[in-house]
Amino acid sequence: MNLLEVEHVTKRFGGLVAANDVTFSIRESEIGFIVGPNGAGKTTLFNLISGVLHPDSGTIRYQGRDISRIAPNEAARLGIGRTFQVVKPLPNLTVLENVMLGAFLRTSSRAKAAEESRGVLRYLQMERIADSHASGLPLPMLKRLEIARALATKPQLILLDEVMSGLSTAEALALAETLKKLPEWGISAVGGVEHVMQVVMSIADRVVVLDHGTVIAEGTAKEVVHEPRVIEAYLGSKYKELGL
Amino acid sequence: MRRWQLALAAAGFMLSLLLPLVVRSDYHLQVLFRIYLFAALGLAWNLVGGYAGQLSLGHAAYFGAGAYGLALFTRAGVPLWAALVMLMGLAMLFALLIGGVSFRLRGPYFALATIAFAEVLHAAAKNLPSVTGGDVGVPVPALFHTNVNRSFYLCAVLLTAAATAATVVISRSRFGYYLMAIREDQDTALSVGVNAARTKLYALLVSAAFTALAGALYGSLFLFIVPDQVLSIDISNEIAIVAMLGGAGTLAGPMVGAVVLESASEIFKTIFQEAHLLIYGLLLIIVVLFLPEGIMGGIEAILRRRKRQES
Numbered sequence: 001m002n003l004l005e006v007e008h009v010t011k012r013f014g015g016l017v018a019a020n021d022v023t024f025s026i027r028e029s030e031i032g033f034i035v036g037p038n039g040a041g042k043t044t045l046f047n048l049i050s051g052v053l054h055p056d057s058g059t060i061r062y063q064g065r066d067i068s069r070i071a072p073n074e075a076a077r078l079g080i081g082r083t084f085q086v087v088k089p090l091p092n093l094t095v096l097e098n099v100m101l102g103a104f105l106r107t108s109s110r111a112k113a114a115e116e117s118r119g120v121l122r123y124l125q126m127e128r129i130a131d132s133h134a135s136g137l138p139l140p141m142l143k144r145l146e147i148a149r150a151l152a153t154k155p156q157l158i159l160l161d162e163v164m165s166g167l168s169t170a171e172a173l174a175l176a177e178t179l180k181k182l183p184e185w186g187i188s189a190v191g192g193v194e195h196v197m198q199v200v201m202s203i204a205d206r207v208v209v210l211d212h213g214t215v216i217a218e219g220t221a222k223e224v225v226h227e228p229r230v231i232e233a234y235l236g237s238k239y240k241e242l243g244l
Numbered sequence: 245m246r247r248w249q250l251a252l253a254a255a256g257f258m259l260s261l262l263l264p265l266v267v268r269s270d271y272h273l274q275v276l277f278r279i280y281l282f283a284a285l286g287l288a289w290n291l292v293g294g295y296a297g298q299l300s301l302g303h304a305a306y307f308g309a310g311a312y313g314l315a316l317f318t319r320a321g322v323p324l325w326a327a328l329v330m331l332m333g334l335a336m337l338f339a340l341l342i343g344g345v346s347f348r349l350r351g352p353y354f355a356l357a358t359i360a361f362a363e364v365l366h367a368a369a370k371n372l373p374s375v376t377g378g379d380v381g382v383p384v385p386a387l388f389h390t391n392v393n394r395s396f397y398l399c400a401v402l403l404t405a406a407a408t409a410a411t412v413v414i415s416r417s418r419f420g421y422y423l424m425a426i427r428e429d430q431d432t433a434l435s436v437g438v439n440a441a442r443t444k445l446y447a448l449l450v451s452a453a454f455t456a457l458a459g460a461l462y463g464s465l466f467l468f469i470v471p472d473q474v475l476s477i478d479i480s481n482e483i484a485i486v487a488m489l490g491g492a493g494t495l496a497g498p499m500v501g502a503v504v505l506e507s508a509s510e511i512f513k514t515i516f517q518e519a520h521l522l523i524y525g526l527l528l529i530i531v532v533l534f535l536p537e538g539i540m541g542g543i544e545a546i547l548r549r550r551k552r553q554e555s
């Protein structure tokens with residue numbers, strides 16, 4: 001069954017069409033990736049799905065329900081968690097407290113929120129820095145903190161906007177190994193990436209290729225990289241490097 | 245907050261309640277009353293301005309609602325206890341009007357709305373003599389008839405203790421975390437399901453209720469109030485400065501700020517007469533330039549740095 005359905009969604013910023021008649025869907029317990037170069041409209045799509053922006057036309061359905069016009073806090077309540085590409089930690093709180101903020105969505109108990117958050121931090125291999133202040137953390141840890149906070153809300157769908165950018169290939173692969181487990185817990189994920197194709201190949205069930213706000217290919221990672229339009233418009237030499 | 249800190253605070257309030265056994269001069273009791281009154285006001289302001297990070301420059305609206313509420317409700321024949329409940333309700337109604345709309349908007353709308361609303365009330369109180377007595381003022385019933393200064397002082401201590409307890413409970417609850425999250429990054433707060441507009445409004449309602457009680461206490465001590473005294477922008481500023489000087493968003497900040505500001509202004513009043521108002525401006529400049537996080541915020545930062553160096 002489809003968990004998320006984006007149907008003919010268009011979003012304009014003045015004259016710029018950031019999302020142009022975008023249609024794709026994500027099934028339950030599936031990992032999807034939106035791939036596209038700088039300015040392709042990935043973040044805009046995440047903002048539309050998470051209620052930060054509202055489409056000019058088209059519909060976004062989540063669990064069969066129209067969520068095109070809901071507020072971001074309502075989206076979170078319905079089970080849509082998200083990270084921010086430009087990380088947004090709460091700098092004066094500790095890592096654990098940052099994650100607890102997410103856990104508070106499903107419990108009002110501080111003890112329970114702390115316990116659940118420690119579990120999430122363990123899953124992401126961050127328990128060592130649980131009591132550090134978020135302000136001084138290096139970027140790879142801040143990216144993980146974004147994921148931890150979103151996971152603590154117990155989402156059914158998590159939007160991962162460029163969580164791998166700024167990581168070395170080894171770090172990205174390690175994170176991908178971790179994210180691979182999400183579907184086991186009934187969590188679907190949609191990631192956004194510019195070019196970490198190797199990592200995308202390793203974990204994506206479905207890939208949507210975006211260019212200038214328009215979907216130019218959709219399918220499994222293998223199908224997508226064989227699309228002539230994708231090779232020509234975007235992947236080009238990178239595709240050859242991978243030797244697929 | 246550690247257990248020893250709680251014990252320290254409790255001991256501090258106990259000692260404050262016993263202080264009148266030693267301090268007997270009316271003048272000193274009045275100064276101490278003012279310190280505790282502004283500590284309570286700073287604590288109330290701190291929930292919104294400190295923990296939630298929403299700058300209010302119009303707390304005179306709730307303060308005036310308390311003072312005028314006590315005067316007008318009792319004049320209408322309402323019994324004292326009911327008047328106290330009603331004046332809190334009036335202040336909360338004002339909070340609802342100010343925060344209900346402006347908290348939904350991004351940008352400086354809340355701060356502007358607080359100033360505008362307080363100024364409108366100020367002008368209304370001046371220009372509606374049939375209700376408020378206009379510039380002539382209105383009598384406020386005496387809450388105490390014997391041991392007046394001691395009783396008012398004790399009331400102010402109790403109000404500060406209650407505001408401190410409320411702050412402790414809130415800052416350790418989910419609600420308190422949500423307020424801090426809104427201050428640190430509202431987008432992040434929204435992304436984890438926080439209804440930011442409603443959360444800020446709840447904080448403002450609690451803040452308004454405490455501020456109104458302080459206003460009623462203040463009005464009753466003077467027995468007579470005029471708009472320029474309880475609804476002026478000076479009151480709004482003094483409340484905000486107490487909290488910011490001591491450290492917005494810290495528990496001890498408002499108390500520290502009240503002690504420093506009120507004793508400084510008392511000392512300067514005897515030396516410079518009217519020029520003591522300058523002290524507010526000077527202190528504010530010093531805080532903004534050298535202690536942007538206030539006295540307690542500055543101390544916390546130093547402690548944190550030391551702890552980091554140790555580890």
Ligand SMILES: Nc1ncnc2c1ncn2[C@@H]1O[C@H](COP(=O)(O)OP(=O)(O)OP(=O)(O)O)[C@@H](O)[C@H]1O
Pocket residue numbers: 013016018036037038039040041042043044045085194
């Ligand atoms: N709030 C906004 N107002 C105006 N233009 C915007 C806004 N948000 C995004 N854009 C524009 O929309 C286009 C798509 O941006 P978006 O951030 O969605 O791309 P992206 O695929 O996430 O890119 P990146 O790889 O840089 O993250 C860009 O041209 C961007 O400048």
Ligand SMILES: [Mg+2]
Pocket residue numbers: 042043044085161162
């Ligand atoms: Mg982006």
